[in-house]
Amino acid sequence: MISFTANEAKTQFGEMIAKAQREPVSITKNGKPSVVVMSVADYNAIEELKLQNLREKLARSIAQFEAGKVFDGEEVFDEIMKDL
Incomplete structure (x- = not known):
């Protein structure tokens, strides 16, 4: 699973969304998994x-x-x- 920090997800939102269309993306906050973004x-x-x-x-x-x-x-x- 691809992982982005919360800051990366914010600054690279378009890229994160594009990747989430192919596979779930983990978003970490303070070094810990926080949420997963996935396609509908x-x-x-x-x-x-x-x-x-x-x-x-x-x-x-x-x-x-x-x-x-x-x-x-x-x-x-x-x-x-x-x-x-």
Whole structure:
């Protein structure tokens, strides 16, 4: 991934945008990654993958519910907390 400092991104905005059309660009501030700039197409693809993942999880949850695999939330969290 290409990286620009915040100052470079400001002074070379056009170049940064052009590069972001080809691949995500990391912007650092004070030497640490701060944000990523990417094309709208890449952003939309990521959002679609997130939505597909959510739909798959919902479908699995519905199937488990219909199969009678239902758990009480408090019991589940109590079991998890025992290990902490």
